Amino acid sequence: MQRITIAIDDDFAARLDAHMEASGATSRSEVIRDLVRRGLSARPEGPPSAHCLGVISCTIDQSVRNLAARVPQGRLERHDQTVAALSVPLDHTTSLEVTLMRGHVGDVSAYAEALFLERGVMHGSLALVPVDAGADRHVHNQGAAHEHTHLRVKSGF
Template sequence: MQRITIAIDDDLAAQLDAFMQETGAVSRSEAIRDMVRRGLSARPDGPPTAPCFGVVSCTIDQSVRNLAARVPQGRLERHDQTVAALSVPLDHTTSVDVTVMRGQVGDIAAYAQALFLERGVMHGALSLIPVVEDKAHHVHNHGAPHAHTHLRVKSGF
């Protein structure tokens, strides 16, 4: 077994202690191992190249150095994948940010994980929606028939 050292703030330590009481964990190490296992099992389960939409949500501490500028810059760098973004102020320093992205599972999951690891980002969640592109040959608005693609949401990957 490997030994690691982590630093967490007092509020998070109190939540960890409460989690230990709720679950019956006998040590912080046991509780953290349990949460790491759960986090790893909740990773995106689709094939890395599968097409999808991803909904990335998190809270952002706007007072953390340059974070308020880095998050939008990260979306701009992925302008071809970013469909929509919303930032809602919650208090004087914190906002909830929601980004809808389109692309491959691996790309969207990598973006979300990198964002969630940023200092000042909390409560990160990624929801993936599997899609498939169907080619269709039909008429819209009484025009000439032409082939184009439509997205269809799938029930799973």
């Protein structure tokens, strides 16, 4: 077994202790192992090359070392995958960020996981929607038929 050290703020430690008591765990290590195990098993899964829409949400502390600039820059660097983004100010330093991305499961998941690891990012969540990205040739309204991509939601990966 390996030993690791983590730093958490006082409020989070109090919540961890309350969870420990409620769950019957005998130590912080035990409860953290359980939470990490459950968190890893709850991650959205799909083949890395499968097409998906990914809904990424998190809260960010905008006062943390240029995080407020780095989050939108990360979306700009993936402009071909970013469909929409919403930033909702919650208080003077915290915002709720929601991003809709399209692409391959591996790419969308990697972006979300890297974002969630940033200091100042909390409550990260990723929901994957499996889609089929097929090209069709047809007419919209009037004019010549043209080929373009339609995303069709699938029931699973």
